Amino acid sequence: MSTTEKWISWISQFTDQIIEHKADLNQLDSAIGDGDHGSNMDRGVKAVKEKIDQGDYEELTDLFKDIGMSLVSKVGGASGPLYGSAFISMAKASKETDDPSLLLEAGLDGITKRGKADPGEKTMVDVWHPVVDSLKKGTLAQSDIDEALESTKDMKATKGRASYLGDRSIGHIDPGAQSSAYLFSTLLEAGVLDD
Amino acid sequence: MKKIINQPDHVVDEMLDGLAFAYDSIVKRIPDTTVIARHLKADKRVGLVSGGGSGHEPSHAGFVGKGMLSAAVAGQVFTSPTPDQILEGIKAADEGQGVFLIVKNYTGDVMNFDMAKELAELEDIDVDFIVVDDDIAVEDSTFTAGRRGVAGTVFMHKILGAAADSGATLEEIKALSERVNANVYSIGLALSPATNPEVGKPGFELDGDEIEFGIGIHGEPGYSRETLKPSKELAQEFVSKLKKEIDWNPEDRFALLVNGMGATPLMEQFVFTNDLKALLEGEEQLNLAFKKVGDYMTAIDMAGLSLTLLKIEEDSWIDYLNYPVDVIGW
Numbered sequence: 001m002s003t004t005e006k007w008i009s010w011i012s013q014f015t016d017q018i019i020e021h022k023a024d025l026n027q028l029d030s031a032i033g034d035g036d037h038g039s040n041m042d043r044g045v046k047a048v049k050e051k052i053d054q055g056d057y058e059e060l061t062d063l064f065k066d067i068g069m070s071l072v073s074k075v076g077g078a079s080g081p082l083y084g085s086a087f088i089s090m091a092k093a094s095k096e097t098d099d100p101s102l103l104l105e106a107g108l109d110g111i112t113k114r115g116k117a118d119p120g121e122k123t124m125v126d127v128w129h130p131v132v133d134s135l136k137k138g139t140l141a142q143s144d145i146d147e148a149l150e151s152t153k154d155m156k157a158t159k160g161r162a163s164y165l166g167d168r169s170i171g172h173i174d175p176g177a178q179s180s181a182y183l184f185s186t187l188l189e190a191g192v193l194d195d
Numbered sequence: 196m197k198k199i200i201n202q203p204d205h206v207v208d209e210m211l212d213g214l215a216f217a218y219d220s221i222v223k224r225i226p227d228t229t230v231i232a233r234h235l236k237a238d239k240r241v242g243l244v245s246g247g248g249s250g251h252e253p254s255h256a257g258f259v260g261k262g263m264l265s266a267a268v269a270g271q272v273f274t275s276p277t278p279d280q281i282l283e284g285i286k287a288a289d290e291g292q293g294v295f296l297i298v299k300n301y302t303g304d305v306m307n308f309d310m311a312k313e314l315a316e317l318e319d320i321d322v323d324f325i326v327v328d329d330d331i332a333v334e335d336s337t338f339t340a341g342r343r344g345v346a347g348t349v350f351m352h353k354i355l356g357a358a359a360d361s362g363a364t365l366e367e368i369k370a371l372s373e374r375v376n377a378n379v380y381s382i383g384l385a386l387s388p389a390t391n392p393e394v395g396k397p398g399f400e401l402d403g404d405e406i407e408f409g410i411g412i413h414g415e416p417g418y419s420r421e422t423l424k425p426s427k428e429l430a431q432e433f434v435s436k437l438k439k440e441i442d443w444n445p446e447d448r449f450a451l452l453v454n455g456m457g458a459t460p461l462m463e464q465f466v467f468t469n470d471l472k473a474l475l476e477g478e479e480q481l482n483l484a485f486k487k488v489g490d491y492m493t494a495i496d497m498a499g500l501s502l503t504l505l506k507i508e509e510d511s512w513i514d515y516l517n518y519p520v521d522v523i524g525w
Contacts, residue, residue: 026394034273034413035394043204043271072310076248076274078303081310114306156338160302163339164415 003098004057010190011052011067015045017182028175032162037079037175044075044083060098064091078115078160079176082124085110100192101135108132115159122155122162122169124176131184135193142188149173149181196395198496203392207249207269214256218523221260225287229280231256232266232287241359241368242266242288245297245352246281247304248273250391250495251412254349257524263356264522265294272391272495273413275303281311285320293321293365295372297351299344300328301413323365325372327351329381329503331440332409332417345412346454346492347379347503350516353525357518358511378508380440382433383501385410385456386423389494408432412456412494412501426463430470433502434479441506445480448507450487450516455500457493464488464500471502485516491524 018025018041025038047070057063064087072084089110090103097103108128117123119130130148134140150173157169160176187193200206207229215224215231222231245255246268255267265288270276276284285294294315298308305326312322329347333339354375355368363371385407388397398414401407406429409417443449453468455461468488475481484507492501507513 030394030396030398034391034415035396035398036272036274036391039204039393040271040274073277073279076270076277076303076307078275078306080275080277081303081306115302158338160340161413161415164333164343164411166338168416 004060004063006190006192007060007063008052008057010187010192011048013186013190014183015049017186018042018045018179021182025175025179028173028178031172032157032165032169033175034161036077037179040075040077040079041179044071044080047071047074060094060103061091064088064094079179082111082115082176085114100187101132101138104128104135105132117159120155121159122152122157122174122177123159124174124180126152126155126174127177127180127184140184140188140193142185145181145184149177152177196390196392198390198392200392203395206392207271210249210252211256211269214523221521221523222256225283228283229269229276230266230284230287231259231269232284233260233264235261239290239292241292241363241365242285242290242294243297243352243355243359243368244268244281244284244288244294245348246270246276246284247299247301248275248413250389251492253490253524254492255352258349258352258356258522260520260522262360262518262520262522263352263525264297272393275301275307278307278310278314281308282314285311285315285322286318289320293323295355295359295365295368296322296324297348297355297372298324298326299348300326300341301343302340304344321365323369325351325369325376327376327379329376329379330411331380331382331436332411334418343411343415345381345383345503346452346501347381347505349454349491350379350450350452350503350505351375353518353520354512354515356520357515360518374508375505375512378506379503380437380505381501381503382408382436383410383412383456383499384408384417384429384433385414385497385499387458387498388414389457389497391495406499410497410499412492414494414497426467427470430467430474434471434474437502437504438479441504443479443481443506446482448482448484448513449475450485450505450507450512451475451483452491452503452505453488453500454492454503455490456497457490458496458498459500461489467500484513
Protein backbone atom coordinates (compact mmCIF):
# COMPACT_ATOMS: atom_id res chain seq x y z
CA MET A 1 0.00 0.00 0.00
CA SER A 2 1.24 3.48 -0.80
CA THR A 3 1.40 6.13 1.92
CA THR A 4 -1.68 7.97 0.73
CA GLU A 5 -3.71 4.77 0.73
CA LYS A 6 -2.83 4.08 4.36
CA TRP A 7 -3.96 7.53 5.39
CA ILE A 8 -7.15 7.16 3.36
CA SER A 9 -7.79 3.83 5.03
CA TRP A 10 -7.28 5.54 8.40
CA ILE A 11 -9.85 8.23 7.65
CA SER A 12 -12.28 5.67 6.37
CA GLN A 13 -11.97 3.61 9.56
CA PHE A 14 -12.33 6.78 11.64
CA THR A 15 -15.49 7.60 9.69
CA ASP A 16 -16.93 4.17 10.48
CA GLN A 17 -16.10 4.56 14.18
CA ILE A 18 -17.80 7.97 14.38
CA ILE A 19 -20.92 6.72 12.60
CA GLU A 20 -21.04 3.65 14.85
CA HIS A 21 -20.55 5.68 18.03
CA LYS A 22 -22.68 8.71 17.11
CA ALA A 23 -25.14 8.06 19.94
CA ASP A 24 -22.33 7.39 22.45
CA LEU A 25 -20.69 10.72 21.61
CA ASN A 26 -24.04 12.51 21.94
CA GLN A 27 -24.50 10.81 25.29
CA LEU A 28 -21.08 11.95 26.58
CA ASP A 29 -21.84 15.47 25.34
CA SER A 30 -25.25 15.48 27.04
CA ALA A 31 -23.51 15.05 30.38
CA ILE A 32 -21.30 18.13 30.07
CA GLY A 33 -22.32 19.95 26.89
CA ASP A 34 -25.37 20.19 24.68
CA GLY A 35 -25.56 16.62 23.48
CA ASP A 36 -24.75 16.96 19.79
CA HIS A 37 -21.04 16.14 19.39
CA GLY A 38 -21.89 12.79 17.78
CA SER A 39 -24.42 14.31 15.37
CA ASN A 40 -22.00 17.09 14.37
CA MET A 41 -19.06 14.74 13.83
CA ASP A 42 -21.29 12.28 11.98
CA ARG A 43 -22.28 15.03 9.55
CA GLY A 44 -18.59 15.97 9.16
CA VAL A 45 -17.12 12.53 8.51
CA LYS A 46 -19.87 11.73 6.00
CA ALA A 47 -18.94 14.91 4.10
CA VAL A 48 -15.27 13.90 4.25
CA LYS A 49 -16.10 10.44 2.88
CA GLU A 50 -18.16 11.89 0.05
CA LYS A 51 -15.32 14.24 -0.84
CA ILE A 52 -12.44 11.76 -0.75
CA ASP A 53 -14.42 9.04 -2.54
CA GLN A 54 -14.49 11.36 -5.56
CA GLY A 55 -10.78 12.19 -5.38
CA ASP A 56 -7.67 10.48 -6.61
CA TYR A 57 -4.98 11.44 -4.16
CA GLU A 58 -1.32 11.27 -4.99
CA GLU A 59 -0.28 13.97 -2.55
CA LEU A 60 -0.99 13.92 1.19
CA THR A 61 -1.34 17.71 1.08
CA ASP A 62 -4.40 17.49 -1.17
CA LEU A 63 -5.93 14.74 0.95
CA PHE A 64 -5.51 16.56 4.26
CA LYS A 65 -6.68 19.84 2.78
CA ASP A 66 -9.89 18.25 1.51
CA ILE A 67 -10.50 16.55 4.86
CA GLY A 68 -9.90 19.80 6.75
CA MET A 69 -12.11 21.92 4.52
CA SER A 70 -14.93 19.35 4.60
CA LEU A 71 -14.84 19.28 8.41
CA VAL A 72 -14.70 23.08 8.70
CA SER A 73 -17.65 23.51 6.38
CA LYS A 74 -19.87 20.74 7.76
CA VAL A 75 -19.31 20.22 11.49
CA GLY A 76 -19.91 23.67 12.95
CA GLY A 77 -19.69 24.40 16.66
CA ALA A 78 -16.22 24.30 18.17
CA SER A 79 -15.32 20.85 16.83
CA GLY A 80 -15.48 21.96 13.18
CA PRO A 81 -12.82 24.67 13.41
CA LEU A 82 -10.69 22.55 15.76
CA TYR A 83 -10.62 19.31 13.75
CA GLY A 84 -10.55 21.36 10.55
CA SER A 85 -7.55 23.40 11.72
CA ALA A 86 -5.78 20.17 12.68
CA PHE A 87 -6.05 18.76 9.16
CA ILE A 88 -5.29 22.07 7.45
CA SER A 89 -2.10 22.34 9.53
CA MET A 90 -1.27 18.75 8.62
CA ALA A 91 -1.77 19.67 4.95
CA LYS A 92 0.74 22.51 5.29
CA ALA A 93 3.25 20.30 7.13
CA SER A 94 2.90 17.49 4.58
CA LYS A 95 4.63 19.65 1.98
CA GLU A 96 7.82 19.07 3.99
CA THR A 97 7.38 15.62 5.52
CA ASP A 98 5.35 12.42 5.52
CA ASP A 99 6.44 11.39 9.02
CA PRO A 100 3.21 10.68 10.97
CA SER A 101 4.59 12.04 14.24
CA LEU A 102 5.57 15.36 12.65
CA LEU A 103 2.28 15.60 10.76
CA LEU A 104 0.20 14.97 13.87
CA GLU A 105 2.33 17.36 15.87
CA ALA A 106 1.45 19.99 13.27
CA GLY A 107 -2.20 18.98 13.71
CA LEU A 108 -1.95 19.55 17.44
CA ASP A 109 -0.38 22.96 16.81
CA GLY A 110 -3.34 23.82 14.59
CA ILE A 111 -5.77 22.88 17.34
CA THR A 112 -4.01 24.82 20.08
CA LYS A 113 -3.62 27.91 17.89
CA ARG A 114 -7.34 27.93 17.15
CA GLY A 115 -8.70 26.82 20.53
CA LYS A 116 -5.99 28.11 22.87
CA ALA A 117 -6.47 25.20 25.27
CA ASP A 118 -3.60 23.87 27.38
CA PRO A 119 -3.32 20.28 28.58
CA GLY A 120 -5.41 19.68 31.71
CA GLU A 121 -8.42 21.77 30.63
CA LYS A 122 -10.56 18.74 29.75
CA THR A 123 -10.54 19.03 25.97
CA MET A 124 -9.43 17.03 22.93
CA VAL A 125 -5.92 18.41 23.59
CA ASP A 126 -5.67 16.05 26.56
CA VAL A 127 -5.67 13.13 24.13
CA TRP A 128 -3.73 14.78 21.30
CA HIS A 129 -0.90 16.00 23.52
CA PRO A 130 0.18 12.68 25.12
CA VAL A 131 -0.46 10.80 21.87
CA VAL A 132 1.84 13.13 19.92
CA ASP A 133 4.47 12.72 22.67
CA SER A 134 4.30 8.92 22.36
CA LEU A 135 4.34 9.13 18.58
CA LYS A 136 7.54 11.15 18.66
CA LYS A 137 9.13 8.53 20.89
CA GLY A 138 7.84 5.84 18.53
CA THR A 139 5.99 4.05 21.31
CA LEU A 140 2.33 4.83 20.73
CA ALA A 141 0.10 1.97 21.88
CA GLN A 142 -3.64 1.64 22.43
CA SER A 143 -3.00 1.76 26.19
CA ASP A 144 -1.57 5.30 25.85
CA ILE A 145 -4.73 6.42 24.11
CA ASP A 146 -6.98 4.76 26.69
CA GLU A 147 -5.03 6.29 29.54
CA ALA A 148 -5.14 9.77 28.03
CA LEU A 149 -8.85 9.49 27.41
CA GLU A 150 -9.54 8.23 30.91
CA SER A 151 -7.51 11.10 32.41
CA THR A 152 -10.09 13.61 31.16
CA LYS A 153 -12.65 12.07 33.50
CA ASP A 154 -11.16 13.57 36.67
CA MET A 155 -10.40 16.94 35.10
CA LYS A 156 -12.43 20.07 35.64
CA ALA A 157 -13.33 21.78 32.38
CA THR A 158 -12.03 25.33 32.00
CA LYS A 159 -12.47 25.72 28.24
CA GLY A 160 -15.50 25.31 25.99
CA ARG A 161 -19.12 24.92 26.93
CA ALA A 162 -18.40 22.30 29.61
CA SER A 163 -16.52 24.97 31.58
CA TYR A 164 -19.87 26.40 32.73
CA LEU A 165 -20.36 23.26 34.82
CA GLY A 166 -17.28 23.94 36.93
CA ASP A 167 -16.83 21.10 39.43
CA ARG A 168 -19.88 19.33 38.00
CA SER A 169 -17.82 18.53 34.89
CA ILE A 170 -15.63 16.21 36.97
CA GLY A 171 -16.44 12.52 36.58
CA HIS A 172 -17.31 12.65 32.89
CA ILE A 173 -15.11 11.82 29.90
CA ASP A 174 -14.77 14.74 27.50
CA PRO A 175 -16.62 14.04 24.24
CA GLY A 176 -13.96 15.75 22.07
CA ALA A 177 -11.31 13.62 23.79
CA GLN A 178 -13.39 10.53 22.99
CA SER A 179 -13.71 11.34 19.27
CA SER A 180 -9.96 12.06 19.23
CA ALA A 181 -9.34 8.67 20.87
CA TYR A 182 -11.23 7.04 17.97
CA LEU A 183 -9.02 9.01 15.60
CA PHE A 184 -5.83 7.59 17.13
CA SER A 185 -7.11 4.02 17.69
CA THR A 186 -7.92 3.84 14.00
CA LEU A 187 -4.52 5.37 13.22
CA LEU A 188 -2.95 2.29 14.86
CA GLU A 189 -5.38 -0.12 13.23
CA ALA A 190 -4.94 1.32 9.74
CA GLY A 191 -1.22 0.67 9.89
CA VAL A 192 -0.24 4.26 9.19
CA LEU A 193 2.67 3.88 11.62
CA ASP A 194 3.91 0.58 10.18
CA ASP A 195 7.00 0.67 8.00
CA MET B 196 -40.03 13.86 21.41
CA LYS B 197 -43.21 15.45 20.12
CA LYS B 198 -42.49 18.05 17.44
CA ILE B 199 -44.02 19.23 14.17
CA ILE B 200 -41.08 18.27 11.99
CA ASN B 201 -40.13 15.90 9.20
CA GLN B 202 -36.60 14.50 9.36
CA PRO B 203 -34.71 16.00 12.32
CA ASP B 204 -31.66 16.81 10.19
CA HIS B 205 -33.82 18.76 7.71
CA VAL B 206 -35.28 21.11 10.32
CA VAL B 207 -32.96 24.06 9.69
CA ASP B 208 -33.23 23.88 5.91
CA GLU B 209 -37.02 23.61 5.94
CA MET B 210 -37.40 26.32 8.58
CA LEU B 211 -35.32 28.77 6.52
CA ASP B 212 -37.38 28.09 3.39
CA GLY B 213 -40.61 28.54 5.33
CA LEU B 214 -39.43 31.80 6.84
CA ALA B 215 -38.22 33.20 3.52
CA PHE B 216 -41.56 32.23 1.91
CA ALA B 217 -43.68 33.76 4.68
CA TYR B 218 -41.78 37.06 4.77
CA ASP B 219 -40.69 37.37 1.17
CA SER B 220 -41.38 41.11 1.18
CA ILE B 221 -38.61 41.62 3.77
CA VAL B 222 -36.03 38.86 3.31
CA LYS B 223 -34.73 36.24 0.92
CA ARG B 224 -32.69 33.10 1.39
CA ILE B 225 -29.42 33.17 -0.51
CA PRO B 226 -29.63 29.98 -2.63
CA ASP B 227 -27.59 26.98 -1.44
CA THR B 228 -26.65 28.69 1.83
CA THR B 229 -28.13 29.09 5.31
CA VAL B 230 -28.07 32.88 4.91
CA ILE B 231 -31.19 35.03 5.24
CA ALA B 232 -30.55 38.51 3.78
CA ARG B 233 -32.63 41.63 3.32
CA HIS B 234 -33.63 42.77 -0.17
CA LEU B 235 -32.46 46.30 0.43
CA LYS B 236 -28.94 46.78 -0.85
CA ALA B 237 -26.44 49.23 -2.27
CA ASP B 238 -27.35 52.17 -0.07
CA LYS B 239 -23.66 52.38 0.90
CA ARG B 240 -24.05 51.47 4.53
CA VAL B 241 -21.90 49.26 6.75
CA GLY B 242 -23.30 45.72 6.55
CA LEU B 243 -24.31 44.02 9.79
CA VAL B 244 -24.20 40.24 10.07
CA SER B 245 -25.25 38.15 13.02
CA GLY B 246 -25.93 34.48 13.40
CA GLY B 247 -25.42 31.43 15.49
CA GLY B 248 -26.94 28.05 16.07
CA SER B 249 -30.60 27.63 15.15
CA GLY B 250 -33.20 27.18 17.86
CA HIS B 251 -33.16 30.79 19.09
CA GLU B 252 -35.91 32.07 16.76
CA PRO B 253 -36.77 34.83 16.03
CA SER B 254 -32.99 35.28 16.46
CA HIS B 255 -31.28 35.85 14.22
CA ALA B 256 -33.09 35.93 10.86
CA GLY B 257 -36.04 37.65 12.51
CA PHE B 258 -33.95 40.78 12.91
CA VAL B 259 -32.92 41.04 9.26
CA GLY B 260 -34.40 44.00 7.39
CA LYS B 261 -34.29 47.75 7.06
CA GLY B 262 -32.83 49.39 10.16
CA MET B 263 -31.40 46.24 11.70
CA LEU B 264 -29.31 43.34 10.33
CA SER B 265 -28.23 43.02 6.70
CA ALA B 266 -27.99 39.23 6.94
CA ALA B 267 -28.19 36.40 9.44
CA VAL B 268 -26.39 33.07 9.18
CA ALA B 269 -28.04 29.98 10.64
CA GLY B 270 -26.11 27.01 11.97
CA GLN B 271 -27.47 23.60 12.85
CA VAL B 272 -29.60 23.54 15.99
CA PHE B 273 -27.54 24.92 18.89
CA THR B 274 -24.39 24.67 16.74
CA SER B 275 -22.47 27.61 15.32
CA PRO B 276 -22.67 28.13 11.56
CA THR B 277 -19.54 27.26 9.60
CA PRO B 278 -17.01 29.80 8.20
CA ASP B 279 -18.00 29.25 4.56
CA GLN B 280 -21.65 30.05 5.36
CA ILE B 281 -20.70 33.11 7.43
CA LEU B 282 -18.56 34.27 4.49
CA GLU B 283 -21.66 34.03 2.26
CA GLY B 284 -23.50 36.18 4.82
CA ILE B 285 -20.69 38.73 4.79
CA LYS B 286 -20.75 38.88 0.99
CA ALA B 287 -24.53 39.34 0.97
CA ALA B 288 -24.19 42.19 3.49
CA ASP B 289 -21.30 43.99 1.84
CA GLU B 290 -22.18 47.36 0.34
CA GLY B 291 -18.57 48.47 0.02
CA GLN B 292 -18.34 50.12 3.43
CA GLY B 293 -17.20 47.10 5.40
CA VAL B 294 -19.12 44.49 7.33
CA PHE B 295 -19.56 44.23 11.09
CA LEU B 296 -20.20 40.87 12.79
CA ILE B 297 -22.22 40.44 15.97
CA VAL B 298 -21.11 37.25 17.70
CA LYS B 299 -22.35 35.71 20.95
CA ASN B 300 -19.62 34.56 23.30
CA TYR B 301 -19.61 30.84 22.76
CA THR B 302 -16.40 28.99 21.92
CA GLY B 303 -17.67 27.63 18.59
CA ASP B 304 -19.26 30.88 17.43
CA VAL B 305 -16.12 32.88 18.16
CA MET B 306 -13.87 30.42 16.27
CA ASN B 307 -16.14 30.11 13.21
CA PHE B 308 -16.76 33.85 12.88
CA ASP B 309 -13.05 34.49 13.31
CA MET B 310 -12.22 32.06 10.50
CA ALA B 311 -14.90 33.72 8.34
CA LYS B 312 -13.36 37.12 9.00
CA GLU B 313 -10.00 35.80 7.74
CA LEU B 314 -11.69 34.42 4.60
CA ALA B 315 -13.51 37.72 3.95
CA GLU B 316 -10.31 39.69 4.28
CA LEU B 317 -8.78 37.49 1.56
CA GLU B 318 -11.62 38.78 -0.63
CA ASP B 319 -10.82 42.38 0.30
CA ILE B 320 -13.87 43.00 2.48
CA ASP B 321 -13.15 44.99 5.66
CA VAL B 322 -14.56 43.07 8.60
CA ASP B 323 -14.69 43.81 12.31
CA PHE B 324 -16.72 42.24 15.09
CA ILE B 325 -18.03 42.38 18.65
CA VAL B 326 -18.32 39.36 20.93
CA VAL B 327 -21.34 40.00 23.16
CA ASP B 328 -20.98 38.62 26.69
CA ASP B 329 -23.92 39.82 28.77
CA ASP B 330 -24.80 36.78 30.91
CA ILE B 331 -23.94 37.67 34.50
CA ALA B 332 -24.76 34.14 35.75
CA VAL B 333 -21.21 33.10 34.89
CA GLU B 334 -19.32 34.36 37.92
CA ASP B 335 -15.98 32.70 37.52
CA SER B 336 -15.10 33.80 34.02
CA THR B 337 -11.37 33.15 34.49
CA PHE B 338 -12.04 29.44 34.76
CA THR B 339 -14.67 29.24 32.05
CA ALA B 340 -14.98 30.27 28.43
CA GLY B 341 -16.21 33.59 29.86
CA ARG B 342 -19.61 35.21 30.13
CA ARG B 343 -22.05 33.92 27.55
CA GLY B 344 -23.75 36.02 24.93
CA VAL B 345 -27.53 35.82 25.41
CA ALA B 346 -30.61 38.05 25.01
CA GLY B 347 -28.66 41.31 25.36
CA THR B 348 -27.47 40.56 21.82
CA VAL B 349 -30.90 41.65 20.58
CA PHE B 350 -30.31 45.18 21.94
CA MET B 351 -26.93 45.09 20.19
CA HIS B 352 -28.65 44.23 16.89
CA LYS B 353 -31.14 47.05 17.35
CA ILE B 354 -28.71 49.80 18.34
CA LEU B 355 -26.03 48.95 15.78
CA GLY B 356 -28.70 48.46 13.10
CA ALA B 357 -30.02 51.98 13.62
CA ALA B 358 -26.49 53.41 13.73
CA ALA B 359 -25.53 51.65 10.48
CA ASP B 360 -28.75 52.80 8.80
CA SER B 361 -27.94 56.35 9.93
CA GLY B 362 -24.58 56.14 8.14
CA ALA B 363 -22.10 55.27 10.92
CA THR B 364 -18.71 54.01 9.72
CA LEU B 365 -17.22 50.61 10.52
CA GLU B 366 -14.92 52.20 13.13
CA GLU B 367 -17.82 54.09 14.72
CA ILE B 368 -19.91 50.93 14.88
CA LYS B 369 -17.06 48.98 16.46
CA ALA B 370 -16.62 51.67 19.15
CA LEU B 371 -20.37 51.89 19.78
CA SER B 372 -20.62 48.10 20.08
CA GLU B 373 -17.95 48.06 22.77
CA ARG B 374 -19.74 50.74 24.79
CA VAL B 375 -23.06 48.89 24.51
CA ASN B 376 -21.46 45.57 25.45
CA ALA B 377 -19.92 47.14 28.56
CA ASN B 378 -23.38 48.22 29.71
CA VAL B 379 -25.61 45.26 28.96
CA TYR B 380 -26.43 42.62 31.56
CA SER B 381 -28.67 39.56 31.41
CA ILE B 382 -29.77 36.72 33.64
CA GLY B 383 -32.11 33.81 32.93
CA LEU B 384 -33.96 30.92 34.52
CA ALA B 385 -35.45 27.66 33.27
CA LEU B 386 -38.53 25.76 34.42
CA SER B 387 -38.01 22.91 31.97
CA PRO B 388 -35.32 21.92 29.46
CA ALA B 389 -35.17 22.25 25.68
CA THR B 390 -35.17 19.26 23.34
CA ASN B 391 -32.86 19.57 20.34
CA PRO B 392 -34.67 17.74 17.49
CA GLU B 393 -31.40 16.19 16.33
CA VAL B 394 -30.75 14.77 19.80
CA GLY B 395 -34.33 13.73 20.51
CA LYS B 396 -34.37 14.08 24.26
CA PRO B 397 -34.14 16.94 26.77
CA GLY B 398 -30.72 18.54 27.27
CA PHE B 399 -30.91 18.32 31.07
CA GLU B 400 -33.33 17.24 33.75
CA LEU B 401 -35.29 19.19 36.34
CA ASP B 402 -37.66 17.70 38.88
CA GLY B 403 -41.32 18.66 38.66
CA ASP B 404 -41.14 21.67 40.97
CA GLU B 405 -37.48 22.52 40.38
CA ILE B 406 -36.10 25.54 38.50
CA GLU B 407 -32.57 26.53 37.52
CA PHE B 408 -31.29 30.09 37.98
CA GLY B 409 -28.66 31.40 35.59
CA ILE B 410 -29.41 29.00 32.75
CA GLY B 411 -27.77 29.57 29.35
CA ILE B 412 -29.67 29.69 26.06
CA HIS B 413 -28.65 26.14 25.17
CA GLY B 414 -29.38 24.83 28.64
CA GLU B 415 -25.88 25.37 30.01
CA PRO B 416 -26.03 25.12 33.77
CA GLY B 417 -26.70 28.14 35.91
CA TYR B 418 -25.68 28.91 39.47
CA SER B 419 -28.38 27.21 41.53
CA ARG B 420 -31.35 24.87 41.49
CA GLU B 421 -34.27 25.73 43.71
CA THR B 422 -37.94 24.98 44.18
CA LEU B 423 -40.28 27.06 42.04
CA LYS B 424 -41.39 30.25 43.79
CA PRO B 425 -44.00 32.93 43.03
CA SER B 426 -43.10 35.31 40.19
CA LYS B 427 -42.41 38.16 42.65
CA GLU B 428 -39.66 36.18 44.34
CA LEU B 429 -38.13 35.15 41.02
CA ALA B 430 -38.09 38.81 39.99
CA GLN B 431 -36.49 39.71 43.33
CA GLU B 432 -33.71 37.17 42.75
CA PHE B 433 -32.95 38.61 39.29
CA VAL B 434 -33.01 42.20 40.52
CA SER B 435 -30.69 41.54 43.45
CA LYS B 436 -28.22 39.68 41.22
CA LEU B 437 -28.26 42.52 38.68
CA LYS B 438 -27.99 45.19 41.36
CA LYS B 439 -24.86 43.56 42.76
CA GLU B 440 -23.39 43.60 39.26
CA ILE B 441 -24.44 47.05 38.01
CA ASP B 442 -24.27 49.13 41.18
CA TRP B 443 -26.98 51.56 40.05
CA ASN B 444 -28.31 54.77 41.53
CA PRO B 445 -31.89 56.07 41.62
CA GLU B 446 -32.90 57.85 38.38
CA ASP B 447 -30.34 55.91 36.31
CA ARG B 448 -31.77 55.18 32.87
CA PHE B 449 -32.16 51.63 31.60
CA ALA B 450 -33.66 49.73 28.71
CA LEU B 451 -35.41 46.53 29.82
CA LEU B 452 -35.98 43.31 27.91
CA VAL B 453 -38.04 40.47 29.37
CA ASN B 454 -37.33 37.55 27.05
CA GLY B 455 -39.25 34.30 26.82
CA MET B 456 -37.18 31.14 26.32
CA GLY B 457 -39.67 29.53 23.92
CA ALA B 458 -42.29 27.69 25.95
CA THR B 459 -43.28 30.34 28.48
CA PRO B 460 -46.53 32.11 27.55
CA LEU B 461 -46.70 35.88 27.26
CA MET B 462 -49.23 35.77 30.09
CA GLU B 463 -46.48 34.71 32.49
CA GLN B 464 -43.95 37.09 30.92
CA PHE B 465 -46.30 40.02 31.60
CA VAL B 466 -46.96 38.87 35.19
CA PHE B 467 -43.20 38.79 35.70
CA THR B 468 -42.80 42.21 34.04
CA ASN B 469 -45.40 43.62 36.40
CA ASP B 470 -43.32 42.38 39.34
CA LEU B 471 -40.23 44.00 37.83
CA LYS B 472 -42.10 47.32 37.61
CA ALA B 473 -42.66 47.28 41.36
CA LEU B 474 -39.05 46.41 42.08
CA LEU B 475 -37.15 48.47 39.49
CA GLU B 476 -39.34 51.57 39.23
CA GLY B 477 -40.86 51.34 42.69
CA GLU B 478 -38.17 50.25 45.13
CA GLU B 479 -35.05 51.03 43.12
CA GLN B 480 -36.40 54.24 41.54
CA LEU B 481 -34.81 53.45 38.17
CA ASN B 482 -35.90 55.21 35.00
CA LEU B 483 -36.96 52.48 32.57
CA ALA B 484 -36.69 54.51 29.39
CA PHE B 485 -37.35 51.62 26.99
CA LYS B 486 -39.20 48.33 27.52
CA LYS B 487 -39.74 45.15 25.48
CA VAL B 488 -41.43 41.89 26.45
CA GLY B 489 -41.68 38.72 24.36
CA ASP B 490 -39.78 35.90 22.69
CA TYR B 491 -36.59 37.36 21.20
CA MET B 492 -33.78 34.93 22.03
CA THR B 493 -35.34 31.56 22.67
CA ALA B 494 -33.94 28.13 23.45
CA ILE B 495 -36.26 25.96 21.30
CA ASP B 496 -38.93 24.75 23.73
CA MET B 497 -37.28 25.61 27.01
CA ALA B 498 -39.71 27.06 29.55
CA GLY B 499 -38.29 30.04 31.36
CA LEU B 500 -37.33 33.63 30.76
CA SER B 501 -34.49 36.08 31.03
CA LEU B 502 -34.14 39.70 32.05
CA THR B 503 -31.78 42.06 30.26
CA LEU B 504 -30.94 45.55 31.47
CA LEU B 505 -29.00 47.99 29.31
CA LYS B 506 -27.67 51.02 31.16
CA ILE B 507 -28.29 53.99 28.88
CA GLU B 508 -25.04 55.93 28.68
CA GLU B 509 -25.88 58.04 25.63
CA ASP B 510 -29.18 59.68 24.59
CA SER B 511 -28.73 58.34 21.07
CA TRP B 512 -29.19 54.78 22.37
CA ILE B 513 -32.82 55.50 23.18
CA ASP B 514 -33.31 57.00 19.71
CA TYR B 515 -31.67 53.93 18.18
CA LEU B 516 -33.91 51.59 20.21
CA ASN B 517 -36.98 53.51 18.98
CA TYR B 518 -35.68 53.77 15.39
CA PRO B 519 -38.27 52.37 12.94
CA VAL B 520 -37.41 48.99 11.45
CA ASP B 521 -38.92 46.60 8.94
CA VAL B 522 -38.04 43.16 10.28
CA ILE B 523 -39.93 40.02 11.27
CA GLY B 524 -39.23 39.81 14.95
CA TRP B 525 -38.80 43.20 16.65
